[in-house]
Amino acid sequence: MELNWVPDSTATIPMYQQIISYFLARIQTGDWLIGDQLPTQRQLAAQFGVNRSTISQAITILLADGVLTTDHGAGTRIASNSWSVMMAHDPMNWQDYISSGEFVANQPVIQRINDLEGRGDLIRMSTGELGPDLYPKAFIQRAMRQAADQLTNLNYLPPLGLQALREALVQRLSKWGIVTTPDNVLITSGSLQSLQLIAVSLLEKGATVYTTPASYLKSLRVLQSVNAQFSELPVDDNGPQYWHIKPTTHQRLLYTIPTFDNPGGTVMDAQRRQDLLQFAKTHQLPIIEDTAYQDIWLDERPPQPLKANDIAGNVLYLGSISKSLAPGMRLGWLVGSSAIIKRLADVKMQTDYGASSLSQQVLTAIFADADYEAYLTEMRAAIRVRRDNAQRELERQLGDVATWNRPSGGFYIWVTLTPEISVTKLFNDAVEAGVLLNPGVVYDSHATQQIRLSYGYETSERFTEGLTIIAELIHQQLR
Numbered sequence: 131m132e133l134n135w136v137p138d139s140t141a142t143i144p145m146y147q148q149i150i151s152y153f154l155a156r157i158q159t160g161d162w163l164i165g166d167q168l169p170t171q172r173q174l175a176a177q178f179g180v181n182r183s184t185i186s187q188a189i190t191i192l193l194a195d196g197v198l199t200t201d202h203g204a205g206t207r208i209a210s211n212s213w214s215v216m217m218a219h220d221p222m223n224w225q226d227y228i229s230s231g232e233f234v235a236n237q238p239v240i241q242r243i244n245d246l247e248g249r250g251d252l253i254r255m256s257t258g259e260l261g262p263d264l265y266p267k268a269f270i271q272r273a274m275r276q277a278a279d280q281l282t283n284l285n286y287l288p289p290l291g292l293q294a295l296r297e298a299l300v301q302r303l304s305k306w307g308i309v310t311t312p313d314n315v316l317i318t319s320g321s322l323q324s325l326q327l328i329a330v331s332l333l334e335k336g337a338t339v340y341t342t343p344a345s346y347l348k349s350l351r352v353l354q355s356v357n358a359q360f361s362e363l364p365v366d367d368n369g370p371q372y373w374h375i376k377p378t379t380h381q382r383l384l385y386t387i388p389t390f391d392n393p394g395g396t397v398m399d400a401q402r403r404q405d406l407l408q409f410a411k412t413h414q415l416p417i418i419e420d421t422a423y424q425d426i427w428l429d430e431r432p433p434q435p436l437k438a439n440d441i442a443g444n445v446l447y448l449g450s451i452s453k454s455l456a457p458g459m460r461l462g463w464l465v466g467s468s469a470i471i472k473r474l475a476d477v478k479m480q481t482d483y484g485a486s487s488l489s490q491q492v493l494t495a496i497f498a499d500a501d502y503e504a505y506l507t508e509m510r511a512a513i514r515v516r517r518d519n520a521q522r523e524l525e526r527q528l529g530d531v532a533t534w535n536r537p538s539g540g541f542y543i544w545v546t547l548t549p550e551i552s553v554t555k556l557f558n559d560a561v562e563a564g565v566l567l568n569p570g571v572v573y574d575s576h577a578t579q580q581i582r583l584s585y586g587y588e589t590s591e592r593f594t595e596g597l598t599i600i601a602e603l604i605h606q607q608l609r
Contacts (some may be wrong), residue, residue: 131166132245133177145180149188154197157208163228168198168206234351239557239572246566253596256568257587258392258541259457264512266505270456270492273499277491284487289475291317291463292490298497299449299463306424307438308447308465316471318478319485320462321422321450326352328418328446331477332470333358337381342370344544344574346392346420347385369398372406375415383416389432390423390540393573393582397538400433411442419447423540425454425506426586428514432539443467451493453541453586454506459489513541519590520583520597527601531608534583541586544570547579551607556581559603565596 137148156162168174171189175182189206192198199209236244246252290296296312303310318324325347335357341347343362353360361382363370370386388398398406410417419436437447443466450462464474478484496502520543524534534545547553553569560567570580585593 131162131169133169133174136178137180139179145178146184146187146191149178149180149185150191153188153192157197162208164208166208167204168208170205232355234354236351237349237572239569240349243566243568243572246561252561252564252566253592253599254566254584254587255593255596255600256566256582256584258584259453259587260455260509260513261587261589263589264509265456266509269499269501269505270496273492273495276495276499277488280495281488281491287317287484287487287490289479289484290315290471291485292487292494295490295494295497296463298494302497303449303465307434310465313468314465314471316464316466316475316478317485317490318462318464319460319482320452320457321420321448322350322352322462323478324448324462324464325350325418327464327474327477327481329353329356329358331474333383334381337383338378340370340372340375340382340384342386342391342394344393344570344577344580345385346387346573348574349572365394365396367396368402369396372409372415375409375413377413383418384410385418385420386436387420387423388436389421390426390537390542392423392540393542393544393568393570393580395535395537395540395542395544397432403433403436404439407436407439407442407444410444415444417445419445421448422450422453424449426510426513426541427539428510428517429538437465446470454509455496459486459493461485461489461493513586516585516588516590516593520585520593523594523597524583527597528604531604541584543583543585545581545583547581547604549579551579551604553578553581555607556600556603559606560600563599563603565599567600 135152137145137152139145141148153162169177171182171185174185178185189198193200193206196209198206200206235241243256247254247257290313293312295317296315299315300310300312316324318327329352333353333356337356337358338361339347339353339358340361340363342365347353348360363372363374365371369388369391370384372384375382375384386398388403390397406417409415417436421435424432424435435447437445445466447465448462449465451457451459452462464471466474517537521536524532524543524545528545531551532545532547534543537543547556553571557567557569568582570577570582573582574580588596
């Protein structure tokens with residue numbers, strides 16, 4: 131529920147009446163739907179900058195008039211009753227329509243995180259993108275000028291995307307051992323859209339998707355929208371133990387991030403990759419290989435991607451610049467057999483008629499710039515400093531109450547807190563204290579003692595400040 135208003139303390143109208151009028155206006159215009167739950171009175175008081183007694187006075191009147199209803203343990207909600215009829219315009223009840231769509235709603239905690247990230251006043255300890263201070267402004271501006279000079283139009287592009295960009299990607303992929311052609315590359319609006327296209331184009335309802343217990347894929351709802359069933363595989367330091375996948379006549383596939391997994395940070399070694407490919411070939415197992423963090427190696431270059439040795443064509447390779455350069459450009463790519471690419475391109479054209487023409491022109495210029503590799507080197511050096519600082523600060527401030535991994539690339543540290551600590555309380559208290567973090571249950575419903583930290587977004591100084599607040603809140607719980 132969006133709250134972007136505060137009462138006017140200088141007005142002659144009492145603030146509780148202003149709040150009542152605001153509530154009625156939002157309901158009448160349909161911004162707040164029948165059945166929507168209100169924030170707590172404490173949260174409302176903080177948002178509106180008033181005492182809780184003022185909120186209580188307004189809520190009491192709205193409850194008495196039947197605008198709101200409350201149930202024990204279920205909070206306060208917008209009610210459907212005679213008050214709606216008394217309004218000048220009856221509010222349309224969209225709730226049945228909202229709950230009827232095939233696309234499943236995000237987890238409430240993720241919706242809240244998404245809203246909070248837009249505030250701009252929080253220390254974002256878990257954000258999975260490069261910090262604004264690492265944005266290569268001059269480099270991007272040069273690429274934009276080059277693209278603008280070469281533009282003759284901004285019309286729709288072919289179904290697979292800009293030919294020049296696909297050719298540039300073929301060259302870049304060859305550096306990772308992937309031999310392909312422009313006809314085997316589909317330009318998408320990021321890896322998330324690639325997953326959506328796979329879900330709606332290739333999967334039958336009820337298909338089994340194998341993942342690690344804690345997986346980025348579980349933080350999304352794209353596969354649940356086609357009633358896909360997650361099946362968890364045991365993991366070790368090399369990633370998922372694929373040999374636990376059982377033979378079946380039903381449709382199935384494996385989703386994996388073999389290089390710097392999200393959130394666990396693991397890297398599948400070369401032997402495990404070879405063995406997995408052989409298993410996939412023998413058992414006709416499709417693999418979605420997500421390589422979003424492949425360029426963010428901090429200690430040593432990781433093994434070749436699965437796709438580089440995919441002789442049998444089992445692997446659909448997902449790439450993106452959202453983590454290594456610019457998520458706002460909304461560009462990714464998908465590499466697969468020509469038949470699969472053609473099918474996905476057709477569905478994409480029905481969905482959005484192609485990714486941004488301008489973004490594709492700019493990315494083509496970026497890849498053609500000799501300084502792009504230098505940028506990647508500088509970016510990795512900066513992230514390495516942040517990673518090392520995060521490890522030191524974790525040891526200094528949480529060494530007695532937590533354990534964690536030491537990632538060799540990517541952004542994430544998967545932190546496990548001692549059982550005495552409530553992560554739910556920590557999340558809520560941290561927001562109140564100006565810090566935002568991702569609870570582990572975002573990625574695994576059983577990860578109740580985990581949090582995912584990211585050293586990619588905030589500067590080392592800001593990360594240390596945020597961790598200091600988190601550590602204090604944790605130790606307050608333990609007192």
